[in-house]
Amino acid sequence: MDLFEQLEQVRTEALDNLVTIDSQVDLVTWEKRYFGRKGLVTQQLRSIGSLPQEERKTFGQRLNDIKQELSTAYEAHAQQVKLAEIEAELASGAVDVTLPGRAVAAGHLHLTTQTLRQIYGIFAKMGFEVYEAPDVELEKLNFDMLNIPAYHPARDMWDTFWVDEQRLLRTHTSPGQVRVMRERYPEPIRVILPGKCYRYEQITARSEHQFYQVEGLAVGRNITMTDLIGTLTQFTRMFYGASRTTRVRSSYFPFTEPSIEVDTDCILCGGKGCPVCKYTGWLEIGGAGMTHPVVLQNGGYDPDEWSGFAFGLGVERPAMMKYGVEDIRLFYRNDLRFLRQF
Amino acid sequence: MRVPLSWLNDYVDVKDIPVQELRQRLDLAGLEVETVEIIGYEGSELPWDPEKVMTAEVLAVRPHPDANRLVLVEVNYGGEEHEIVVTGAPSLFARKGESDLHLKVAFAWEGAILYDGHSEEWKKHKLKPTKIRGVPSRAMVCSEKELGLAEEQTDIIYLSPDTPVGLPLTEVLGDYILDFDIKGPFGHLQSIYGIAREVAVLVDRPFKREPLEAIRRLQLNVVKQPEFVELEIADPDLCPRYTATMIRGITIQPSPLWMQLRLKRAGMRPINNIVDITNYVMLELGQPLHAFDYKHLRHRAGSEKPAIIVRRAGDGEQMKTLDEELRTFDGEMLLITDGGGPVAVGGVMGGLESEVEATTQDVLLEAASFNFINIRRTSQTLKLFTESASRFGKRVDSELALVAGARAAELMAELGGGSVGTVAGDLYPGKPEMTVIQYDPALAQRILGVEVPVAEQQRILTALEFQVVPVNSSGEDIVWDVTVPSYRLDVRIPVDLVEEIGRVWGYDQFPHTLITEELPPLRHNKELENTERIQDIMVGLGLDEIITYSLVGPEDEVLLHPVAGQSLELPGTPVVLRNSIAPERSQMRRSLLPGMLRTAWSNLRFMDYIAVFEVGSIYYKVGEPNLEAGDTGVAEPRQLSVLLTGPRQGRWWQETDREYVDYFDLKGIVEALLARLALVDQVAWSKGAHPAFHPGRCAKVALGDKTLGYMGELHPLVREAFDLPEQPVVVLELDLAILMEAAEAADAEKKVGTMATYAPVYEDLAFVVDEAVPALDLQRAIVKAGYPLVADALLFDVYRGPQVGEGRKSLAFALTYQAPDRSLDEKDVGKLRNRIIKQLERGLKAQLRTA
Structure with a gap:
């Protein structure tokens, strides 16, 4: 066999061997066998000297071609082997993707906080900032300054926790109205006043001795009833949904004149009538009215020059309606199974 | 105030107005109808079929041929023939043998649905033709119970002698009872006549004044x-x-x-x-x-x-x-x-x-x-x-x-x-003067925002029996003298008249507008912003927010210092109620801890791990109220409190850490909070003495000279007093105002720091110190000694034992040396190390621990 034939044989054998290889280790062995220092291809180069001069060039060229060819084949095959190996590894490393993950605690804001923030957000869009007033309040501010003198029948509307002759737990957020007016006069005012309120009431599924309210107050030189109705209608759309309708009823509160109450069509029955809305088709959103001249005056604003509106909204009740909560006691019992649902 | 429509109709005839429509009209005008009770008509619990339940007259009462206690009653119900009804009604039985009677009764024909008069409960049944002791009977004279008018079965019901025969019973006894919820001091609405007077105006019908x-x-x-x-x-x-x-x-x-x-x-x-x-x-x-x-x-x-x-x-x-x-x-x-x-x-x-x-x-x-x-x-x-x-x-x-x-x-x-x-x-020595209000009709627009025509205003007021006398109606300045009817004791000032006009005109007709007004200057509400910031950080750290009652019992404070001779220093004096719904709700809280502990107790019945926080006020008296200044004399500072208890990790399909959380879990949370507020380096930690805490696992947290609060593991006796299980319960209560004041200052001073691009050098050093030396002192001393080249000194090991000797401990730190402007070489590091060792030896008697 001459050297040419030998060369061709090495080539064939190398290519045949290469395609059978399926591991990195064998690849290394193959490379060493053909391209190592004593590799078969390497040896072919050394044998070039034993060829006659005129054949050397042809041989050399052929050898280079084969080296090139084998090296390309090797690269391609090595890539295949690598991919096959990765694939095998990935296949064995598969997990059941439905297994539960490593637990990370997800904290929750209290439902009341969430509702309050929602209310703050809606009124912020209409330019109302939040003003906070104390829980332990002066009788004078909780009642007298709001046009509710001692023994006046209007006081029957609030069952009160008394601290002493002059102090009580606020029964509503309204005393903050006078506080903010006295602080801000003579600026126009647009605030909401959230906070805890307290009523001397036994705790039942329908009533709590502690609950939140959000009061609103706007004072300016031409604040009107239509502004009040518009503001509360916008609130209702944002809070209860754009498809809700509202209605406005005349009502009575000692610190507003005229006084109104605003209802929305019952979110449960859509206005058809159900036990929740007492078959009226309407749910009360809150009480409101034009700030009583006496209250404006007590706040330092001359009722002949200024007018204002005020409203009071519940916090727990809307959340109860929205989520079908039937027992108000769930809010401040803090059963985490309840709170974590929101 | 219950108003039967049948009675109201005496004064204003609204019989033809559907009751829901009437109710709606009254609701809108401020006469809130809370419920409508329906008697006999469609919609009631027991509607009376107008064809089968009617008025009738008993003409004669004859003996029953085969029963001693029953009688046969001849009834004229307006049909062609009289009907014979078998009954045992006592008052009819008593008239056995009488004839030419004209007793008006309620009569029910077969097929009528009635209540069973002999059942204790409200049981409906359909009247069926039957034979009672051989006598056929297909109708009956009814009792109040059978008609649903009374709880008890008594005698049959008798109607007025002048009642016509053969009318549907609803026309005589049917009714709608409107139950009004009249809010406020409205004497004029505390009567049926008074409500009728309002109704007459609202539905625009004549009003009868005979009474x-x-x-x-x-x-x-x-x-x-x-x-x-x-x-x-x-x-x-x-x-x-x-x-x-x-x-x-x-x-x-x-x-x-x-x-x-x-x-x-x-x-x-x-x-x-x-x-x-x-x-x-x-x-x-x-x-x-x-x-x-x-x-x-x-x-x-x-x-x-x-x-x-x-x-x-x-x-x-x-x-x-x-x-x-x-x-x-x-x-x-x-x-x-x-x-x-x-x-x-x-x-x-x-x-x-x-x-x-x-x-x-x-x-x-x-x-x-x-x-x-x-x-x-x-x-x-x-x-x-x-x-x-x-x-x-x-x-x-x-x-x-x-x-x-x-x-x-x-x-x-x-x-x-x-x-x-x-x-x-x-x-009549106290006959009041008539109230006369000077009223400018322009006020209605100023307050209501809509133009109610002057003539319409006058019509409404007049309909409500106000006397309107124009004093001046020349040009723009219209002024009326409006005399208020004597019974309208609630109307005294001009806006009261505006309300009358508004409610009768109807608020549902008002357009909706938004305030067009000079803009009030916006201000921050720091307290609220801070509260929300803390809430968000705590929720982000995986804690659930709770809101507990502000009212607690005096016992709650006592339970926080269980060891005899120790007392709890709570601020001020408590705000105690004069009237309370229960002893455990009789004073305002001076600490958030009791509410937090009770929340833990109630939840541990259903779950084993609890991590909760509350941001809320505590309340205490600091002085007498000042009415003029509007000062209540009560402080209401906001606090942050946290409670953790239970296994550190839940059960899982791989191994987890089921050890109970301890002091250091809570400390980690506090450190994360401080990191978010950029206050880590400003807080001073020291061993705290607080009766509610484990004496060895309580830290006092301070900022400057102000005590921020305490944190640590609950004293086992407090845990017991609140009925909590025998496992570590770690709690924290911090003053939010002090914390946030510092946080705001930190925010104000905050400037971005550089992040060095040169490679840092890492080195571990362990120091042996006396047991009494706090780890934080050592850590801060290292940073100070190596300033500014020690970028971090992380404590990674605490060792006590024979190698360091009794009363000593070894604390190992992983140090990061870093210069902003160059790579540090062996010589720099050596110098730095020596400086740290020397200063620690001098300041804390710390010795470098060598291997």
């Missing part, structure tokens, strides 16, 4: 001193008017059916004709009345002409009231007295001794007017809450007194068979 015209009908001669009684008002400030009318020769008997029915539907129990009439007129017109038995007054006056003196009670004066309670009065309570002492608590309740009784023949009828505030005070002080006091307490028009007295006298004469004298007594 107010009894004085004219009786041709009463009104004098100050009538012949039958001497009248004196000693305290006209509390009793502006006192009237007395005499009705003689009456017979006490049950009042007629129609009146009993009305009283029951309005929510009152019929007693006898005289008492019923006083109640009836009170319901009708809103004027409480009191009937004295005249013979008792005469007897007490020694058979002379009695004298009524209205005066304040002497302190400690006593009388037995109608409810047989001996009452003791104070000097501000108003009594109706005669020569023999008190006979009634004015406007609240009568005395027992002069009460109308079965033998009463002559009645002295009081119709008076009292100061509403004083009535309320008396009623509240005596805890005597009567219909009369409730109405007087909401202000009753003093003009009504004599009118209502005459109305009642007229009814008493009519239904009691007596006669009204020709004279009525009327002392």
